[in-house]
Amino acid sequence: MESQASILTTAQWEQINQLASTLDREQAIWVTGYLAGRNSLTPPTVGVPADTNGNGASGAAVNGGAAPIEAPAAAAPAARLATILYATDTGNAKELAGMLKGAAEAKGITAQVADLADYKVRGLKDEQDVLIIAATHGEGEPPPAAVEFFEFIGGKRAPKLDGVRFAVLALGDSTYEFYCAAGRILDERFAELGAERLIDRVECDVDYEDDADAWIASVVDAITPSATPAAPAVNGTAVNGTAPAEAAAPSTYSKRNPFPAAILENHPLTGRGSTKETRHVELSLEGSGLTYLPGDALGIVAQNDPAVVDALLGELGLTGSETVSLKSGEQSLREALTTTLEITASTPRFITNWAELTGSDRLRAYAEGDVKRRTQFLEEHHPIDFARKYPAKGITAEQLVAGLRPLQPRLYSIASSLEAAPDEAHLTVSTVQYNLYLRPRVGVASGYLRGLTDEHTVPVYISENDHFRLPADDVPIIMIGAGTGVAPYRSFLQEREVREATGQSWLFFGERNFRSDFLYQVEWQEWLRNGTLTRLDPAFSRDKGGRTYVQDKLRLRGAEVWDWLEDGAVLYVCGDATNMAPDVHATLRDIVAEHGGKDAEAAEDFLHELKRDHRYRLDVY
Amino acid sequence: MASKSGIKIDLHNVDRSNDISQPLSELAPEEALKHGSDYLKGGIELDLIDEITAAVDENNNKLMKFHGIYMQDHRDHRDERRRQKLEPEYTYMLRARLPGGVCSGEQWLKIDELGRLYGDNTVRLTTRQTFQYHYLEKDSLRKVMLGLREVGLDSKAACGDVARTVMSGVHPGLSKLHKQVYAVAQQTSDHVIHRTSAYEEVWFGEAPAEPRGDGEEPFYGRQYMPRKFKIGFAIPPSNDIDIYSQDLGFIAVASRGKLVGFNVTVGGGMGRTDRAPETYPRIADVLGYITVDQLIPTLDAVMGVQRDYGNRRVRARARFKYTLDDKGVDWVKAAIEDRLGFEFGATKPFEFTSNGDAFGWDTGDDGLEHCTLWIENGRIIDHPDRPLMTGLRKIAQTGLCTFRMTPNQSLILGDVKPEDRPAIDALLEAHNIAPKQISSQLRANSMACVALPTCALAMAESERYLPELITKIEGILGKYDLLEEPITIRSTGCPNGCARPYIAEIALTGRAPGKYNLYLGAGFHGQRLNKMLHENVGEEKILETLDDALGRFAGERLPGEHFGDFTIRAGIVAEVKEGRFFND
């Protein structure tokens, strides 16, 4: 017990003992929750050394986190602390974590929530019940901000987790090859490390709501000491989980209840001769009560192209007037295909369903065969391509929708600042256009947006991104982005201009052609003139001069980049996740190695440090 | 000094309040810019490597003109680029120096190659016998200039406040005389060219031998000329170079085929500004006669007077023509003669018959053949049905001819041996560019300046419009059986007069999109200014007016009377006797 004494004054300790002895169970749990709750308000201290001077696993510190719990524990042996950890990029996992906490607390369980991005890993072995909600990003990778945790847990330094109980909810998208990979990795690794699995991992697709609610219900049951019977009423609210979600939302509008935003402007930013189309879209948030910070994204609830719906109906010999019943209720097939279901992306469920409908052995082979081959096949076959190549004679409307998943909103980095453009949100949208089987295809949301004029509204919601925030006004920032990746930087500079921020700023911008694709060129020029932007290094990959990419410009300026980092600059990387982000990372490592005089590993560690200190932030897609 | 009139002229009794004797602070800002530019180097190099913009700073742009380069932006795209939050579509125009318009087949091949590589597949022949590239990107400029240098060409002094590319009549018929005059024109160009090593330094990275000191420009000095200065040589009876529009002109005088001397003209010019009566086009005065060996001293003397007395305070009045009217022709002549140390001889008789080109084949007095091709408004490009640019390339590849650009934006395939003619003809036919019967003599005698979309100063279409307007006028000509009547017509997109409109029998100068000033009454061979008949009118009014005038011309003309002369005799427009009265 001296250890407590070492952080609490004797007086405090006596007060606590005194208080504890007077508390009945309910009260003890409430106080525990209260104190834990206060801890969870400051994530860095969750299950971690309270001191940030990094003297890692000091017992004192560990107890510091656990102390308030152990005291009443004497009185109530069953009460365990539930630590809810989430790994998110686009906010779904975070939202679910909030719902889980609510559900747990409704059951009288003390729960604290932490973002894996901030979680101090060394406290892990001292946790009790660890409930994880993890999304997968990139190509089967963890959300960028959580990478460090994954590396720690996967590495040699990972602690034994005996005595820790855990459960994992994996968020994913079944059109990706490595479906829910991040969640799966954690689930398997925790078991390897000796932790006890509370319930089986649940993997859910982008339409995760129902599966997630069910998982929340059963995991809460699993950690509820059998002593307390589940109160159905409480259970109810906990399961549909709306209460915490709503409470969290700043406005009555949310992903579930998007706001119809009027289009103010919608025109191309790319000039004639461009090999692509990137548009500038301005939306009005007036009257929505919606607010956002630079770094946040806007969710767009789009509809499918009626022409594509007609084509699909045509291929299938369906009229569209058939009624289908979906979770959302009864709808005409046409309406369902237009507004409710994803009809240009095929999932494993779809191929399986189609294999049955058509009895095609080839499809069955794909459905059951190697995942990589299946994923590629799915990428190359929209439902309509199935319909064309593998006709399903006499298919019914119900049979069709059985294979389709709900149409998902798409996210777009907000390219404006409320400080500069009150009640507005600007987007920088690149129209997805490509051919499959000699037929032109257009992205659902980007195509939908392209067709809208200032007579239209579009349903939107804010998707917060705490991993991509501006630092204090006097801190220098280095912004690296290719293509639409500059969108948040326009927001950053608008904000910093209004705030008259003193921190220097440096933009590395990459696109294809100087003349047609220099997105927001005149605005950067103006910001350079008035000092809002300190430096701008553009890189064009398809100009006569030869291919130059952002990482090439970074390398070229390596020495100065290093100087900026030494002066405390924060690094931002936004845009393409597949090529740009990894290439930029590799280049940064080289720069740190060369100019910081470190070997490759030390350089890598240095970048990890930066990430941990929120000085190396990614928003890639 | 004695003048024509025999009155004594006191050279020192002259107003010097606007010339180079004044401190920079008193003069137009361009004077300080030139003076402080380290002989035209300025900050051009830094702007060339700026990656944030395709533009250069406005002062550097002014200095780049002396190097033959103009920043422009595609005016058709201005508005859409603004909405796209992109800067204007900046590109560059480069104008070469090509005295007398003569180049070899090898040079032509390079000109063609550079146009295809960097100039959006087109080359533009100009009204001063040289060529221009448009749409050059900033980082192509050095490549283009290096390419030109490979074949002994440059873009020095193609623009700017210096002596511009020197013109020389092309007259295919008088080949022997042409050779002599051309040689002198070239000599003149080399003599008047500015010397600064900034050109080599900026464009070819060649550091100057020693730092540029006061000796850099023995003639020009740090402030160069007050304004552009244009020199041309005419070979009568052709006035193709429009001698009366040159600041300094030399009319070749020959005896038995040998060039012996020149009648000297001064003070021609076209440029004016709408609603600024102090600006006007002016017909040059003939000062008198000099012998060939007096040419170089005469150049120095005339240019020296303009350099020292030209107006550097008000740029709009800085051209030589205004110096002449401000100081008086007699005073200027006396000042020149004073510097020469001798007087001009009496003007030798000369006669001009036209300022146009004669198209088709012509055999020179040296037995060689010359084919003048009519190039509409000087635009060398592959038309869908007429691959002009390709055809000329194929012809150049044969090495059977030289190339000569005419002052009317056309092209001569010159010095062809009779036996080689069939080969050239075959290629002309093959590319459908043989000099066919042109739809009318009006079209054959037409010129339009570049204007939109590249020219920064254009207020209306010109090159892209005149051809279709002429088609409409041809309807009228047909009606009155005048299709074969030679009449000169010229249009420009603004009053600057780049196609020398004020000496065309019919002229249009742009005021606004679709709107032009209409002028009539100039002399057929450019000896008399025209007179504005309608201001700021559209096509309908133009056609209606021309229908009326041409109708009367057809009915009332005297034998051999030209349209311009007729409009004055018939009282349709008043005669303009002197530039000073142009705006009356």
Ligand code: SRM
């Ligand atoms: C290319 C050409 C017209 C053509 O269709 O061929 C031309 C084109 C331009 N002229 Fe010119 N001028 C051209 C012959 C003329 C002539 C005719 C001549 O010299 O025989 C004149 C009238 C004679 C005279 O100088 O008075 C002429 C009088 C001007 C002026 C008015 C000068 C003045 O004294 O007011 C300007 C504007 C200026 O200099 O400020 C001008 C300026 C220009 C510029 C460079 C516009 C600018 O300053 O930004 C034009 C470039 C347009 C483009 O996109 O190419 N250009 N310009 C001719 C090139 C000649 C050459 O090879 O050097």
Ligand SMILES: Cc1cc2nc3c(=O)[nH]c(=O)nc-3n(C[C@H](O)[C@H](O)[C@H](O)COP(=O)(O)OP(=O)(O)OC[C@H]3O[C@@H](n4cnc5c(N)ncnc54)[C@H](O)[C@@H]3O)c2cc1C
């Ligand atoms: C946090 C975040 C921020 C974002 N910010 C922005 C932004 O600022 N601007 C922006 O434009 N986008 C942004 N995106 C991407 C955006 O959300 C959408 O993914 C994108 O617009 C495509 O959506 P869509 O509905 O138009 O296309 P979809 O209908 O979803 O089609 C896209 C799919 O088409 C398929 N496809 C694409 N090209 C080909 C091809 N050549 N061959 C075969 N198949 C192909 C792929 O399967 C791809 O997944 C962001 C994404 C995230 C997660």
Ligand SMILES: Cc1cc2nc3c(=O)[nH]c(=O)nc-3n(C[C@H](O)[C@H](O)[C@H](O)COP(=O)(O)O)c2cc1C
């Ligand atoms: C850029 C990007 C890449 C993704 N990559 C994968 C993937 O490789 N595998 C997968 O199962 N899901 C993938 N997803 C789907 C996400 O995991 C899914 O949308 C999840 O709901 C996001 O949760 P979050 O909002 O908490 O980040 C990806 C999503 C995005 C935006």
Ligand code: SF4
């Ligand atoms: S006349 Fe005017 S419009 Fe035409 S080229 Fe000259 S400056 Fe441009």
